[in-house]
Amino acid sequence: xxxxxxxxxxxxxxxxxxxxVGFGATEExxxxxxxxxxxxxxxxxxxxxxxxAVTPGPDWLGDAAHVYPTLGKLDADDRKALVKLTNERVLxxxxxxxxxxxxxxxxxxxxxxxxxxxxxxxxxxxxxxPILHFRQNALLRREGLGNFATLLNAVARDPVMLDYLDNxxxxxxxxxxxxxxxxxxLFTLGEGHYTEADIKEAARAFTGWTTDRDRVHFVxxxxxxxxxxxxxxxxxxRFDGGDILRxxxxxxxxxxxxxxxxxxxxxxxxxxxxxxxxxxAVFRDGRYEIKPLMSALLTSEAFWAQAxxxxxxxxxxxxxxxxxxxxxxxxxxxxxxxxxxxxxxxxIFDPPNVKGWPGYTAWISTDTLLAREQFLQRLLRGDxxxxxxxxxxxxxxxxxxxxxxxxxxxxxxxxxxxAEAELRTLLLAKPPANPPSADASARVRLxxxxxxxxYQLK
Amino acid sequence: xxxLSRRDSLKILGAAALVPVMYGAPGPLRAYAQAARxxxxxxxxxxxxxxxxxxxxxxxxxxxxxxxxxxxxQMRPSLVLPGEEMLTLGDGxxxxxxxxxLMAAWDKGDLGILCGVGYPQPNRSHFRSIEIWETASKSxxxxxxxxxxxxxxxxxxxxxxxxxxxxxEFGPLTGSAMRNVIxxxxxxxIAQAKKIQAVKDSSGGGALGYILRTRAELLDASTKLAxxxxxxxxxxxxxPSTAFGNELKTAAQLIVADAGVPVLKVSLGSFDTHVNQxxxxxxxxxxxxxxxxxxxxxxxxxxxxxxVLMLTYSEFGRRANENASKGTDHGTAAPHxxxxxxxxxxxxxAQPNLEDLEAGDLKFSTDYRAVYATVARDWWGLAGDIGRLxxxxxxxxxx
Numbered sequence: 001x002x003x004x005x006x007x008x009x010x011x012x013x014x015x016x017x018x019x020x021v022g023f024g025a026t027e028e029x030x031x032x033x034x035x036x037x038x039x040x041x042x043x044x045x046x047x048x049x050x051x052x053a054v055t056p057g058p059d060w061l062g063d064a065a066h067v068y069p070t071l072g073k074l075d076a077d078d079r080k081a082l083v084k085l086t087n088e089r090v091l092x093x094x095x096x097x098x099x100x101x102x103x104x105x106x107x108x109x110x111x112x113x114x115x116x117x118x119x120x121x122x123x124x125x126x127x128x129x130p131i132l133h134f135r136q137n138a139l140l141r142r143e144g145l146g147n148f149a150t151l152l153n154a155v156a157r158d159p160v161m162l163d164y165l166d167n168x169x170x171x172x173x174x175x176x177x178x179x180x181x182x183x184x185x186l187f188t189l190g191e192g193h194y195t196e197a198d199i200k201e202a203a204r205a206f207t208g209w210t211t212d213r214d215r216v217h218f219v220x221x222x223x224x225x226x227x228x229x230x231x232x233x234x235x236x237x238r239f240d241g242g243d244i245l246r247x248x249x250x251x252x253x254x255x256x257x258x259x260x261x262x263x264x265x266x267x268x269x270x271x272x273x274x275x276x277x278x279x280x281a282v283f284r285d286g287r288y289e290i291k292p293l294m295s296a297l298l299t300s301e302a303f304w305a306q307a308x309x310x311x312x313x314x315x316x317x318x319x320x321x322x323x324x325x326x327x328x329x330x331x332x333x334x335x336x337x338x339x340x341x342x343x344x345x346x347x348i349f350d351p352p353n354v355k356g357w358p359g360y361t362a363w364i365s366t367d368t369l370l371a372r373e374q375f376l377q378r379l380l381r382g383d384x385x386x387x388x389x390x391x392x393x394x395x396x397x398x399x400x401x402x403x404x405x406x407x408x409x410x411x412x413x414x415x416x417x418x419a420e421a422e423l424r425t426l427l428l429a430k431p432p433a434n435p436p437s438a439d440a441s442a443r444v445r446l447x448x449x450x451x452x453x454x455y456q457l458k
Numbered sequence: 459x460x461x462l463s464r465r466d467s468l469k470i471l472g473a474a475a476l477v478p479v480m481y482g483a484p485g486p487l488r489a490y491a492q493a494a495r496x497x498x499x500x501x502x503x504x505x506x507x508x509x510x511x512x513x514x515x516x517x518x519x520x521x522x523x524x525x526x527x528x529x530x531x532q533m534r535p536s537l538v539l540p541g542e543e544m545l546t547l548g549d550g551x552x553x554x555x556x557x558x559x560l561m562a563a564w565d566k567g568d569l570g571i572l573c574g575v576g577y578p579q580p581n582r583s584h585f586r587s588i589e590i591w592e593t594a595s596k597s598x599x600x601x602x603x604x605x606x607x608x609x610x611x612x613x614x615x616x617x618x619x620x621x622x623x624x625x626x627e628f629g630p631l632t633g634s635a636m637r638n639v640i641x642x643x644x645x646x647x648i649a650q651a652k653k654i655q656a657v658k659d660s661s662g663g664g665a666l667g668y669i670l671r672t673r674a675e676l677l678d679a680s681t682k683l684a685x686x687x688x689x690x691x692x693x694x695x696x697x698p699s700t701a702f703g704n705e706l707k708t709a710a711q712l713i714v715a716d717a718g719v720p721v722l723k724v725s726l727g728s729f730d731t732h733v734n735q736x737x738x739x740x741x742x743x744x745x746x747x748x749x750x751x752x753x754x755x756x757x758x759x760x761x762x763x764x765x766v767l768m769l770t771y772s773e774f775g776r777r778a779n780e781n782a783s784k785g786t787d788h789g790t791a792a793p794h795x796x797x798x799x800x801x802x803x804x805x806x807x808a809q810p811n812l813e814d815l816e817a818g819d820l821k822f823s824t825d826y827r828a829v830y831a832t833v834a835r836d837w838w839g840l841a842g843d844i845g846r847l848x849x850x851x852x853x854x855x856x857x
Contacts, residue, residue, distance in 0.1 A: 076733050076783045125585045269665070313665050343626065353589060353600050361668045362602075366676040367626065367640040369669065370650055377653060433657050433670060453657065453669045 005039035005299040011425045016309055017041055019458040020266050021298065022107030024314075024322035025426050029107075042298040046291050050106040051142045055099050057134055058092050068129045068159075068215040089130040094348055095334035097137065098341070101321045102334070112144030112290075113137065114317060115265055117348070118356040120155045120187060122164040124349045129160070132216070133349055136160045148258060148288035149249050152187070156245060157218040159211050165354070168210045170203060171224035177203040180244075182354050188248045190257040194233065201230040205239040249288065255280035259293060266297055268308040269360050275302060310429025310457040313363050316344035318458065319372060323379060323450065326427075332379065340375055344368050364456070373451065380447045420445065428454045501839025502610075502720050506713050508753075508768040509606075509630060510795075512746070513727025515584065518775035518792025518820075520739055521557070522571055522809075526550035529812045536784040537736060547571070549805060556743035559751035560795075567803030568754065568763070569795060570855055572829060574810040576791030576822025580774065584730070584788070587773035592630045594827050594846050601846070605827075606721055607633025608845045609834045617682040618675075620721040621712065624705040631721060639679045644687040644708055651680030686715045694759040698748045702726040706753045714760050720838075729772060732785040746770075750797060763799035767837050767856075769829065770795045777818055791822035794829070802857050828853050 009017070014033050018025035022045075033041045060066075069086050071079050101110045117140055124133055136158055143151035155161050156179075162168045167179035180203035184194045208225030211217060220240075230239045233247055248254055259279040263271040279296050286292040302308060314322065320337050341348060345368050351357055424432070427449050436448040449455065520537050523544065524530060531538045544552035545561055551571075553560065563569040579597035581587045590597060594605035607628075612619045612635050619636040622628055631638050641647045656677055660670040691714040697707040705724040712719060726746055731739050750768070757763040775792025791810055810820035831850035834840045 079733070079783070123585075126583065311665050313669070353586070353602075355600055355602070358602060361634075361665070364669055364672050365628065366638060366672055366679065367622075367628070369672050370654070370676060373654060374650055430666060433666065434655050451655075453673060454666060456669055457665055 004301050004304050005042075006037050007304075009033055009036050009038050009041050011422065012309075013038060013304070014041070015426050016304070016429065017045070017298070018107075019314075019318075019322075019429065020303075020312070021045060021111055021294075023101065023111075023318055023325050024458070026326055027426070030426060038304060039299050042295060045108050046145065046295055046298075048106060049112075049145050049291075050104065050109045051144075051146070053100045053138070053141065054105065055096070055103050058089070058096050058130075060089060060092075061131055061134060063131070067131045068127075086128055086130070090124050090128070090349070091335060091338060093124075093130040093134060094338035094341070096134075097348055098317075098321065098334040098337040101317070102325055102337075107325075109141060109144060110321075113141045114315075114348075115262070116140040116144055116151065118351060118359075119261065120151075120161065121351045121354050121356045122158075122160045122349075123351060127160050127163040129215070132160045137349075143290075145290050145294065148283070148290055149245075150288075151290075152249070153242070153245055155187075156183070156206075156241060157209065159216060159218060162209065162211050162218065163215055167206055168215065170207050170209070172204075172207045172226040173224070175200070175203045175207060175226070179203070180206055183244075183248070186355060188254045188257060189251060190253070193251075193253050193257075198232055201232045201239075202244045204228070205230055205232065205244045206241040209241045252280065252284065255283040255288070259283055259297075262293065262297060263302075264360070266294075267300070267303050268311055272302055275300060310454065312458050313360055314456055314458050315357070315359065315363060316341050316346035316368075316372075317348065319344070319456070320375070323376065327379070340371075343371050344375070369456075372456065376450050376455075380450060416442070424449055428452065429457045430454045501837075504716070504718075504765045505720060505837060506762075506766050507606075507721050507833060507837060508709055508766060509721070509723040510746075510750070510768055510770045511625075511629065511723065511725040511727075512729050512742075512770055512772035513588075513725050514730030514772070515587075515774045515776060515788055516729040516742075516770075516772040516792055517731060517735065517739060517786050519778065520735070520786075521554055521743060522547070522573070522793040523552050523554060524550055524809060524812065525552045527812050533778055533812065534780045534786075537780055537786075547805075549809070551805070551809060554740065554743050556740040557747040559744075559747040562751065563754055563797060564803065568799065568801065569797050569803055570801050571805050572794045572796060572824055572853075572855075573805060573807040574791045574820065574823035575771075575794050575807070575826050575829060576775070576820070576824070577826055578822075580790040580819070580822070582774065582788040582790075584773055588629075591771055591773055591826060592632070594830055602632070603635075604628060604630040604632035605830050605847065606630040607636045609830070609840065609847060610636065610721065610838060612636045616718050616720070618679040618719050620723070621719050622723045623708050624701065625723070625725050629723060631723065636721075637675045637679070639676065639683075641683075641708065644683075644690075644711075648680055648684045648687055651676060652684075683717065686711070686717060691715045693756050695752050695755045697752045697756075698745065700745050700749070702745050702749045703752065706749045710753055710756045713757065713762050713766065731776070732781065732787060733783040735780070735785040750795075754797060757799070766798050767801065767833065768795070768797040769833065771826070775820060778812060778815055778820055779818060790816075790819040792820075796829075796855055800856050802855055806853060806855060824853070825850065829855075832856070 014030045015025050018029055022029065033044065036044060066085065069082050071082060074082060104110055122136060124130065139154055139158060143154065165179035165182055166176045170176040170179065177199055181199050184199060184202065185191050204226045208221045210219050210221055212219050225240065227238055229236060232239060232244060233251065235247055237243065256276055260271045260276045263276060279293060282296045283293040297303060320340055324332055345363060346357055423446065432452040433454055434448065434452050436445045525541060525544045527550065543555045545555060545558060546552045547564065560569060577590065577597060581590060581597055592604050593601040595601040606620065618639050620631040620638040622631060622638065622640045624642060626640060628638050654673060654677060657670050657673060660674040662670065690711045693707065693710055693714065697703040702724065709722045709724055712722065726742065729742055754763065757766050771794055772792060775789045776786035777789040780786050807824035810823060814821060827847055828850040831844060831847040832853045832855050834844045834847055835852045836856045
């Protein structure tokens, strides 16, 4: 381990690290890590991780009258108006997160928030409250590199989760197993590590964990709680929801499941079972602190192994945000990015189902591949993508994003060749699959870096 | 999107021990598992299955109307129509008058009505229920692979295994077993695909290999389709100039030009008629009927009707009682239409009873998965393993 992590970071290592735990390397981000060892760079990124967004939230967050819009008692016109208002805010919330991902000096924070959003899934399609989803998003960000036990306990009491997986409706008289089932299958243990009886008993324990009538606050209601004895994962007692979470966190399997999932997000599509066990032990010994686990993951042999470089596929968000972050002042607005994300198969705040986005090769179909290339072509041509804030609009056609060094003069001679090679190292994890011909213009050669299939990899 | 559930990949491999359950099988391995299961598809030949999605949840009771039922006027005061306007079909049922263009197909026995199609423990969320319909899952089970992709086997000799026209999701075609393309407008599709540069070597493994193979599929399909759309075959009838009409026209062109794509999907919507349903729904049904009638005519005249099977589907029907806004809310079972030159026309299955509701909703009489199993067994001629549809027998809908 020592030998890998103590090596000085070279340019290819910098690209690898920033692509895996951020949105790809911008020139500034790469420069900030210059001269560090791999382990120091990992440490610097984790130490600098924010726990809060840098951009202010949408201005309607304080609209107490519309926290959870209910249509029930409204007449047709009011209903229509409220649906419209909610739809606008849904899109504004998605755009806000894109804005945050573009602006943040701490991309790792947003990557972790995305990771937990895809783990503890909830959807605006079911819980149509942009305000509550904003709060959930803040929770995922706050604990994203914090403590998994804290996060799990908070998510289980989160009004969005209570609604999304129906625990709100789970009462002694009429148990609802939805949350209990997904808690075990998707959030903690994984399939095959519990029985149907465990689900039923856990569901009984979670009866009474509900919301107030407005669906805005967590309420632990003893009147609908089943206080009887339960047997869960071999332990017996008059358990409530908190007890179930405590017992789950005692299982070595929980740490393995989460570590395995983080491996697939940050290291490679095929986890190494022995390594996952080692990392899980780090996770448990550290009382489920997430940073030490991340640190161990990012300093592992496997993380830096050449064989694993470029073996993951950028998510739509990573592709969009990473490309726009690379070009500063790109003529594209946040709402357009949100729409593109949906088009490419990652409609943030609206995962496809409770399992989340499967990722990896599932990001790529004939259709999404075509749409990815179309986005890049439009961006590189300098097409205006969507409504651009007034202060960014110049008369006539907007200027193409400024590719560094992108003139034929600057690209000529040995200096130009070196500059192009440097950019290639910053952008591509592998040699280009479609290298441009040597006599192509500077602009074509540089655009080819973004349009190369290898650019889809991280 | 290409998705396959972990459960499926294990089932296909038949050797769960080979794959650590905690991680699931990664993409290339899944694709391999799929390929290993591909069988010669005996009966498919030139046959084309056309899926017609009615997006938003079509109100079945205002499509095939139980006009003779005495409960109807009180349950649906704003939607009930005078008896003389009804297009009576027999058995106390009638088409909504907006479906008049379909009467020729009905009279010729080219149109079957599947009554009361639904599933147990119905889910009333648009999103979740359409996912159930697309994947043929149980109500409480989440699957990722579409039912068509899990049943029909891809064939690399084809231009594509499936084409979705005018939508952005593969829906029932989702899965690594099928090579699908999406075509919004044909000329735009060809123009965009042309901008993709060919890559000489697509043989590698891993993530890059996957991307290069997908590009090669896209280029292959667009190269084969480009001449077809550059000079589309002449169609003998005019299609309605609606979006839905244009989608069906594209489908008809693909079939008449012998594109060799066995599954096509078109869609119409939104049928989510919560408020002032009457005019909106009539308009949608008219678009549906005019489009399907033009399509049938084109297929008949060009001699392709016997090679076509069309099926409508929707996430749910709507509640039996109308709501206070002269609309209808999310419900359960609904009738669906089957069209083609080889089908048995008339009614299939039992019309749900308006006096035997479950919490205000119709009880289904025909399991939607039995309809899919009928397509798999009788249209595609798949005699062996049809996966998650295996528990369902054919409904005998084809002549």
